[in-house]
Amino acid sequence: MLPREVISTGALILRPPSREDLPAIVRATSDADTARFLYSLPLPYTIEDAESYLALAQRRWAEGGAEFTVADAGSGQYLGAVGLRPPDAHGALSIGYRVAEWARSKGVASAATRAVSEWAFDKGARRIELHAEVENLASLRVAYAAGYQQEGIARERTHTRDGRAADFVAFARLAGDPGEAAGQYLPFLDGGELSDGVVRLRPMAPGDAGDYRAMVGDPSVSRWMVGTAPTAEAAERRCRYTGYWWLSGQRAELSIRDAATDAFAGHIQLVQVMPAIGQAMVGYSLQADFRGRGFMTRAVRLLVDWAFTETALHRIVAGTDVANDASQHVLRRVGFSRESVQRELFPRPDGTRGDDVEWLLLRPGRS
């Protein structure tokens, strides 16, 4: 059983919630992000709902969990809440948190989550689990900042308020983990996009799913791709993962847009990101009606320039089917050099296999 204690960490005090918190809890539970990501909370949220929350907090403590109000140590102002659900049959706890809109993006959730986790380990906890929806980037950042390690994806773990199945990233922290905050290998784009005035690259978003699917369904694109074209549902799901993939350093996925009209022109990605050796692979496709205007050369240049300026990548590689002259032309124009051939690497839609030509661009000035 966890003792009802007060935790002090930096500028925060964490204490069991009380009736004095009720008005602040109501105000703090009435914003768009809370409605979007905490689906089980009533909407609108009333003082009666806050009363029920206090009763839930009592039960949590009684059943071996914990529930804290996070307050400013100086002023006592209510800032949010961190809770530990009671242990499961194997003794694992799970943690959840929310911060009032007026206190966000100041490290409150990260510091409070770390403090409650370390306090629970001190009291004998063995494993604490944490789940954050793939699109909840603020919450994912809290998990990495509080020393949690990603263990996998819990697909369709729950349903959003509007009934859509949502995937969650499953994290946990063990008592023996070092608990270091994870850095971000692929930083987010300054200003949210890259542009040279003619093409614009912007992280893929759910609204791009239809354009993406139409493009990869075109035989002039699919003949160079491995695997079958995604269903509408798979294409949308893939677009919902962009922020999580980026934040976790797994891949960067961008739409290529005509800077003049903002029309979707294609897709470009950095995949197979391997921080240990500083290598990633670039891949791309352009819609047929945007070809022949140098768009892809510009897009690849923008992406590799960004990668060599903003990340620690040393090698960017690309693989093209030996028969894909247009793609090889793009790579040559950007400055990639031909490295090797991997025979019969690509399974083609017609059942034959294509040789793969491997291309390489090294970080400028360091080769």
Ligand SMILES: CC(C)(COP(=O)(O)OP(=O)(O)OC[C@H]1O[C@@H](n2cnc3c(N)ncnc32)[C@H](O)[C@@H]1OP(=O)(O)O)[C@@H](O)C(=O)NCCC(=O)NCCS
């Ligand atoms: C998730 C939540 C608790 C974060 O609280 P917080 O105190 O603002 O969190 P922190 O400041 O410790 O860390 C959040 C990080 O995400 C960043 N962030 C915030 N919104 C973001 C967004 N939309 N995209 C990317 N990053 C974002 C912040 O800048 C901060 O990063 P930094 O420390 O590198 O600057 C808060 O947004 C919240 O209460 N949301 C609604 C409820 C919720 O989602 N709870 C979690 C359910 S799993």
